[in-house]
Amino acid sequence: MESNLITEDKHKNKLEKAFEILKTMASKPSGLIGLSIVLFHVVLALLSPYIAPYDYKAISPNTMLLAPSAEHWFGTDSLGRDVFTRTILGGRTALTVTFFGSLIALLWGGLLGIFCGLVGGKIDDVVMRVVDAFLSIPWILAMLLIVSLLGTSTEVLIPALGFFYGKGIVRVARAATHDVIAKDFIVSARARGHSNMSIIWNEIIPNVRDAILVEGAMRWSWMLLGFSSLSFLGFGVSPPTPDWGLMISNARGLMSFAYWSVIAPIVGLSSLIIGINLTADAFAKALGIDRSTKAPV
C-alpha cells in the first residue's frame, strides 16, 4: 500500500534525515555538481599539508617564474615558490577562515534575529536600527580599521568577517521568527507558562532553522569572495601565508608573461564560490520540497 503521507519518514532519526536531504540535493545535476565541487575542495584542504610536494614558503632564486612542468605542475611564482603547493594550501586557508566566519555570522545573526522577532516592538526597532547603522559603514573601510588596530591574524579576521556577514542573517531570522510567533503553538506555549528561552529553543528554532541555514550557506560564498578581496587589497592574511587573494595580487603584474601563477588561484576561488552557491541552492530546494511533500489534493 502506498500512501505517501503516512509512511514517509516515520522511523527516521536525525542522521537518516540528513542523509535523505543530501540524497535529494544530489538527485539534480546542479546539486550534484555543487556538492562534488565542495567535497573536492574540502578533501583537498584536509589533505593539503600531507600531499603538498614543496615547502610553501621556501624561496629559491633558481626557480623563479618557471612555466608548468613535471616538477612544478602549476609552475612557480616570482619568488620561486611552487604554485601547486600554494594553491592547495590556499584553499585550506580560505575554507578555514570562511567556515568559522560563517559559523559566527550564523550564531550571532540567527540569535539576534530570533530575539528581535520574538520581542518585537520598541526593542526590535532600536536593535535593527543599530545593526543597520553599524553595517551601513562600508565594510572594507571598517575592516581596514580593525586590521590596522588588531593585526591580520585569523583570530581577528574570523570574528570580524563573521560580524559583517551576519547582518543578512539577522534579517532572515527575524522575518522567519515573525511568521512563526503568530502561530497558535507559540501562544499555547506562552499560555502554559514556558520561559522565553524554552520557547526560543523548543518552538522557534526548529521552525526557523532551515531558513537560517540556507541563508548562512549563501553568505558563506559571499564571505569567500570578501575574504579574498581583503587579501588581494592587502588587509587579509599576511605573507607568506598561502592565500588565493594574496597570490592573485602578487602575480597580477606578471600576468602577461607568467600567466600560470595567477590562473590556479582564480580557478580555485571561482570554482569554490560556484560550488557553494550551487550547494546552497540545492539545499534550499531539498528543504523546500521536504516541506511540501503533501499530496496535491
Added chain:
Amino acid sequence: MNEIIESVKNLSIGFNSQKGKQISILRNVSTNIKKGETVGIVGESGSGKSTLALAMMGYIKQGLFPLKGECLFKSKDLLKMSSRQLEKIRGRKIAMIPQNAGQALTPNLKIGYQIDEALKLHTDLNKTERDKKISELLNKVRLPSPETMAFRYPHELSGGQQQRVAVAMALAGKPDLLLLDEPTTGLDVTTQAHVLELLRFIAKDTGTSMIYVSHDLGAIAQVSDRIVVMYAGEIVLEGPARKILKEPIHPYTYGLLKSIPKLSLAGLPASMPGSQPQPGSINEGCSFYDRCNLATDNCKKNSPDLEHIKELDTNVRCFNYRELINQNNNLQTSITKKLNNSEANEVLKLMDVSISYAKQKFFDQLLNKISDQNPTVKDINIDIKKGETIALVGESGSGKSTILKSIAGLLKTKDGQIKFENDRILSSDLKMRNPNDLRAIQLIFQNPDESLNPNHTVEQILSQPLKLYFNLSGEELKKNIIDLLKKVRLGEFYMSRYPRQLSGGEKQRVAVARAFAAKPDIILCDEVTSALDVSVQAAVLNLLQQLKEDLGTTYVFVSHDLAVVRAISDRVAVLYQGRLCEIGPSQNVYKFPSHPYTEVLLGAVLEPDPDIKPKLVAEDIVEEKPPEKGCSFQGRCPRKIGDICNLEVPPWQIGENGNAIRCHINIDELASLQQ
C-alpha cells in the same frame, strides 16, 4: 426542464506520486446536470468535490491530469478543448463563484468598474446598456442602495456583501451553469442564510443551473434539488434532495447525517469511527469498509458499483443498502449526556470584565492605565461552576476569543476581575501567575495545524506540559504519554509521527491530549471543532464529553455554531459585540422567550432538512464597533422599541426557565411575541 446541459462520464482524475505511481483522486464519476436544476455536491475535505467541480468547467488543477472519461458541456468535451475555446465558455456559459469572493475581487478597483469589466468581457452591450445592467445586477443580488454601491471599493463591503458582488459578476455573462465552491463557508450564520436565500431566488428567477459544492449539509439542504454525495473520490449516493436527507440509503450518508448536531435535538450526535482514507490507499473492496457498521466480508474484497434504484430515483454504491430502507426514523436520535449537577461550587468568576484593544496613549501607558470609553468587551459577569460546560456563542468578532485569551492571561483586562478557586484574584498578566494556576487553565485552539508545532513529533508535543509541570523524564514520561494517547483513543505508534502525518481529527486529538496532560481544572476551547469535518467533529465532541465525565474538568467552550453548542454545553452565554445578551441553561436558551439576538441567531441556523427553512428576521449587516450607548444590538434588532434602546443599557430580566435576558422589552411580552 429535462434538457441536460452538462454530463460527466466515467471521469477519473489523478496525479503521479513521488514513487512514480498513478494515484486517482476522482474515480469513475458520472453525473448529469439538467437545465434549471441545482445540484449539491457534498463531501468531506479531500473527497474530491472541488476537483470534480473544477473539471466541470474544464479546469484541472496543476499537478493533476485526467486519467479517463469526459466532461460534456452541451455535448462538447471540455477536457479536450483548447484554452482559446475554453475562454469563450468560461464566464459566458459557465461561471464560477469561489469561496473567498473578497479575495477574488481586485482591492483597488471600484465594484461598479469590476462588474463593468465582466460585462465588457462576456457580453456585447454598449456603455449605456452596461450601466443599466450594472444597477440591475446589483439590485438583483439585493445589495443596499445599488447606486452608491457601484462606487465603493471591495474593502468597504462586508463579507456577505462581497459575496453578493461576486454573484453579480458571475451573472454578468448570463451563464447557463453557475458553479459555487463553498460560497458561504466562512460567513457568519446570519449572513450565510441570507446569501443562500438569494441563490435560491436567483436559480428560480433566471433558470440558471447551479452546482453547489459544500461540506455543509445544512447549506446544501437549503438550495439543492438533487444531491450528490462523494466519498474518497467516488459518488456513493445520488438522488433527490429530500430523499437523500430524509431517507439516506448509503451507510456513509446515514452516518454523516447522524453526526450533525441539530438544534431540535439535545445531546451529542453519534460519531462515525475513523476517517476518510487517503487517495491511493484503497486497493480493493469498498472505500467505506473501515468505517461501516453494515460491512460484510464481501465488501472487503469487492467494490460495489453505483446501482440505480428506479423506485427511489436514486443511485447508490453499496451492497447492503436494502438494510437502510425504512430505517430512517432512527436519524432523529442522539447520545444523551450526563447533565452537570448545578449545586457544585464555582471555580471561575468573571466579574465586570472589560477588555480593550485600543492603542494606549503614552501617558496612560506610564500610569499602566487603560482608558477606552467603548471597549471591545464590556461588563462580562459569568460565574462558572466546577465541572460544567459553559458555552460562549456569537458571530465572529463578538469577543469570544478575546474573553478566553484574558482568562488565559494572554490579554490584560481593562476593568474587572477574574477570580479562581475560593475567590482568589488571578493576575491579568501571565508572568505574575503562579505555576499551579498556569497548569490549572489550559487552552485548545481552533486549528490544530496552527496549534501544533510542525517540527515536533507527537511525543515531543505531549512531553512539553509533562516536563514543565510535573518534571517527568525517561520511562515515566513515556508511560504518561502513552496513557494520554490512550485517553484520546490514539495508539502508541502515533508517538513518532509528525502533525503533517495525521488527519485533521487525529491532530485535534493530540491537541486535546496536550491540554489534558496538565491535569487542568479548566479547559478553554476556542472553536475546537470548526476546522474539522462533521463526522470527525462528532467524534471529538464525544471525546471531550467523555473526558469531562471521567475527570471532572470544567469547559469554557467558544463556538459560533449554535447546534454544536446545544449538543455539548450545560449553560450558554450569548454575546453580541462583546456584550452579554442572554445567559442560561442550554435547554432553556433554545426555548422562548429568547433575547431578540438569540432569536435571530437561532432562526438563521441551517438544518440538514429541506423542510426547515431559516427565518431571516434581521438584516445581515456587519457592525464595526459596538454602540457607545444603549443596547448593543440596537443596530440590527428587529424588535427594537424606540429611543430607550439607543440610550439606556437594558436591564437583566430572569425568565421562568432560568435564562437571563438583557432587553428593554418585558420578558413575558417577549414570550408572547415569539409564540
